[in-house]
Amino acid sequence: MKGPLVECIPNFSEGRRTEVIEAILDTLRGKEGIRLLDYSSDKDHNRTVVTLVGTPEGLLAHLPLFIGKAKELIDLRQHQGQHPRMGAVDVLPFVPLRSITMEETTELSKKVAQKLYEELNIPIFLYEEAASAPHRKNLATLRKGQFEAMAVKIKEEGFIPDYGTQLHESFGIIAVGARPFLVAFNVNLATDKLEIAESIAKNVRHISGGLRYVKGMGVALEERGQVQVSMNLTDFTKTPIHRVFELIKIEAARYGVAVIGSEIIGLVPMAAMVDTAAWYLRTEDFKEEQVLEAKLME
Amino acid sequence: MKGPLVECIPNFSEGRRTEVIEAILDTLRGKEGIRLLDYSSDKDHNRTVVTLVGTPEGLLAHLPLFIGKAKELIDLRQHQGQHPRMGAVDVLPFVPLRSITMEETTELSKKVAQKLYEELNIPIFLYEEAASAPHRKNLATLRKGQFEAMAVKIKEEGFIPDYGTQLHESFGIIAVGARPFLVAFNVNLATDKLEIAESIAKNVRHISGGLRYVKGMGVALEERGQVQVSMNLTDFTKTPIHRVFELIKIEAARYGVAVIGSEIIGLVPMAAMVDTAAWYLRTEDFKEEQVLEAKLME
Numbered sequence: 001m002k003g004p005l006v007e008c009i010p011n012f013s014e015g016r017r018t019e020v021i022e023a024i025l026d027t028l029r030g031k032e033g034i035r036l037l038d039y040s041s042d043k044d045h046n047r048t049v050v051t052l053v054g055t056p057e058g059l060l061a062h063l064p065l066f067i068g069k070a071k072e073l074i075d076l077r078q079h080q081g082q083h084p085r086m087g088a089v090d091v092l093p094f095v096p097l098r099s100i101t102m103e104e105t106t107e108l109s110k111k112v113a114q115k116l117y118e119e120l121n122i123p124i125f126l127y128e129e130a131a132s133a134p135h136r137k138n139l140a141t142l143r144k145g146q147f148e149a150m151a152v153k154i155k156e157e158g159f160i161p162d163y164g165t166q167l168h169e170s171f172g173i174i175a176v177g178a179r180p181f182l183v184a185f186n187v188n189l190a191t192d193k194l195e196i197a198e199s200i201a202k203n204v205r206h207i208s209g210g211l212r213y214v215k216g217m218g219v220a221l222e223e224r225g226q227v228q229v230s231m232n233l234t235d236f237t238k239t240p241i242h243r244v245f246e247l248i249k250i251e252a253a254r255y256g257v258a259v260i261g262s263e264i265i266g267l268v269p270m271a272a273m274v275d276t277a278a279w280y281l282r283t284e285d286f287k288e289e290q291v292l293e294a295k296l297m298e
Numbered sequence: 299m300k301g302p303l304v305e306c307i308p309n310f311s312e313g314r315r316t317e318v319i320e321a322i323l324d325t326l327r328g329k330e331g332i333r334l335l336d337y338s339s340d341k342d343h344n345r346t347v348v349t350l351v352g353t354p355e356g357l358l359a360h361l362p363l364f365i366g367k368a369k370e371l372i373d374l375r376q377h378q379g380q381h382p383r384m385g386a387v388d389v390l391p392f393v394p395l396r397s398i399t400m401e402e403t404t405e406l407s408k409k410v411a412q413k414l415y416e417e418l419n420i421p422i423f424l425y426e427e428a429a430s431a432p433h434r435k436n437l438a439t440l441r442k443g444q445f446e447a448m449a450v451k452i453k454e455e456g457f458i459p460d461y462g463t464q465l466h467e468s469f470g471i472i473a474v475g476a477r478p479f480l481v482a483f484n485v486n487l488a489t490d491k492l493e494i495a496e497s498i499a500k501n502v503r504h505i506s507g508g509l510r511y512v513k514g515m516g517v518a519l520e521e522r523g524q525v526q527v528s529m530n531l532t533d534f535t536k537t538p539i540h541r542v543f544e545l546i547k548i549e550a551a552r553y554g555v556a557v558i559g560s561e562i563i564g565l566v567p568m569a570a571m572v573d574t575a576a577w578y579l580r581t582e583d584f585k586e587e588q589v590l591e592a593k594l595m596e
Contacts, residue, residue, distance in 0.1 A: 007590070037593050037594070264579075267593065273576070274572075276578065280575070281540070286562055293567070295565065296351060297594070
């Protein structure tokens with residue numbers, strides 16, 4: 001695939017019935033301009049997270065069929081699972097990957113939303129960068145109350161959908177929007193004291209005074225007898241992995257605790273790893289185009 | 299390009315006459331199964347270094363035309379330049395990039411050599427991994443005496459070419475072979491004392507007791523008033539960039555000298571940068587397939 005490239009990470013509300021999951025995923029396979037990179041289903045959450053990459057045209061062309069198949073096969077009135085949800089396809093975020101700006105990606109998400117509404121007649125919240133008001137940016141705020149409370153909630157001022165006026169009786173409502181790439185990054189500590197991981201998480205995350213694009217919490221790794229600072233880096237181009245890691249090392253040292261290791265969960269853009277290598281090596285004037293694979297993909 | 303991928307870095311003996319350089323490069327443009335990634339001509343060296351990537355089939359199909367054009371347009375009897383050379387195309391190394399082993403790449407280099415001999419009737423040394431004897435692995439050993447001494451040298455025992463018996467009067471002789479990817483990596487020091495860079499280079503390079511896949515020397519950066527440890531990393535999969543960099547930091551500290559920065563010259567494989575990032579981040583169980591671009595290229 002040449003030219004602009006966008007990632008799309010649909011989350012749909014089925015993680016148990018294999019034949020339903022496969023039928024929905026089949027709508028994405030072998031299509032021009034999109035590539036199904038990965039998916040993982042969680043039985044407890046009863047939810048499947050899909051990673052797609054495509055051109056803007058490819059995504060616009062093929063996503064309605066995918067959402068339509070989920071609408072046909074999933075009935076939220078019958079759905080139970082640990083993960084909060086409000087739609088058969090719950091959330092549809094778009095992420096700029098290459099040769100496309102955040103503004104253009106936001107426009108794409110709105111175009112897809114309009115097409116979904118016109119072809120499938122489902123109500124839609126625009127969220128994150130596509131949100132129509134600041135209080136509608138955050139997914140958790142929109143989804144609060146979940147499917148069961150939505151029929152009433154979307155009549156309230158401030159929560160009128162961007163498309164549609166009625167909750168769809170079996171599909172529910174979907175959030176469509178654009179956001180930067182999200183890197184799931186965890187740092188493991190040589191202690192079993194959860195309060196130390198919690199304290200470090202508090203110090204490095206944005207909400208409590210830390211780095212702008214870090215969300216985080218302390219987690220106990222029971223089997224390992226260790227604790228972890230578990231994070232989402234919501235914009236690695238502005239808060240890079242290496243800065244987060246080095247800050248955690250410093251915070252851990254204050255407790256006399258060593259950093260055992262780290263984990264990157266799922267996919268990570270090449271730029272995030274290349275930036276990190278270049279920072280540690282103190283490179284002068286290194287350009288991502290020097291990476292052979294980046295040059296090959298031009 | 300899907301499947302096995304090989305890099306090829308022909309060096310040809312013309313760095314001044316633009317129309318000749320372009321006519322030779324034109325034989326590589328727009329051809330199925332190869333991609334001209336980069337080239338740079340040096341007037342003092344009177345030499346052009348080309349970076350090609352291709353499938354084994356693409357390289358085998360199109361390299362004879364390229365070498366043939368150089369044979370037609372370059373006459374080594376008229377050639378002068380600072381860089382040592384023995385052929386109109388001086389050296390033709392093949393480097394395994396993806397889904398191909400060193401052994402297979404070596405076989406490819408031999409197949410190309412045979413085809414070049416049959417179609418162009420030029421004599422050929424096989425070198426590096428393709429060499430027919432240990433003393434014939436090193437390019438500098440083969441090239442010693444340069445074009446001017448070759449007619450006699452290739453009659454001597456130990457230097458009979460692998461293909462052909464006579465020096466070509468205008469082309470000379472070419473070295474064809476296979477080797478691992480070579481990373482050009484320099485580290486800049488906060489001192490103008492050349493002997494410190496020379497001493498550090500001596501301590502980290504293989505030949506004088508240092509790391510197995512490092513060649514290096516001290517260089518003065520006159521304009522900056524600094525010195526540099528200038529290196530080739532001849533197999534970054536076994537001697538990775540971060541180990542070289544950290545060892546130089548330690549050696550520099552012994553002189554009380556700070557490491558200012560580093561330079562990666564030209565192209566570098568994604569794996570080299572990803573390994574470096576993963577090492578510094580102390581990742582547990584990170585796999586290159588987690589890099590989104592690597593997954594896209596599968």
